[in-house]
Amino acid sequence: MAKFELRPNETVVGKGPMSLYLKQGLGRKPFQGEICVTDQRVCFKISMMRELEMDLSIGEIKGFSVKKTLMVTQVTIHSQSGEIYPLTGFPAKKLQEWLRQLGVQQL
Numbered sequence: 001m002a003k004f005e006l007r008p009n010e011t012v013v014g015k016g017p018m019s020l021y022l023k024q025g026l027g028r029k030p031f032q033g034e035i036c037v038t039d040q041r042v043c044f045k046i047s048m049m050r051e052l053e054m055d056l057s058i059g060e061i062k063g064f065s066v067k068k069t070l071m072v073t074q075v076t077i078h079s080q081s082g083e084i085y086p087l088t089g090f091p092a093k094k095l096q097e098w099l100r101q102l103g104v105q106q107l
Helices: 092-101
Strands: 012-024 027-038 041-046 054-057 061-069 072-079 084-088
Touching: 012 041, 012 092, 027 084, 027 092, 054 072, 061 092, 072 092, 084 092
Parallel strands: none
Antiparallel strands: 012 027, 012 084, 027 041, 041 054, 061 072, 072 084
16 A cells, blocks of 8 residues: 655554445445544555555544444544535544544544
């Protein structure tokens, strides 16, 4: 997987492998990739793809919600425009910390 292109004066807060659930037909399907949280934005890149699937500046994020199903924690990032980005994976708890660090509130 290609590295994220950081902007000038942008610092990585945290990153790790996760799955993003995208709408497929009537449901949602998980796509594996990597989340990258910087001091300016939150990005998700699907493995083997060139373009970012999610690229939200901190100001574009309304907040995040957390849902637990059995042993799986799902963190959903909500954009100001109403889009949702449900994510699962090992760094789900860390993702919550990274978002709080940036002043993103839990909904």
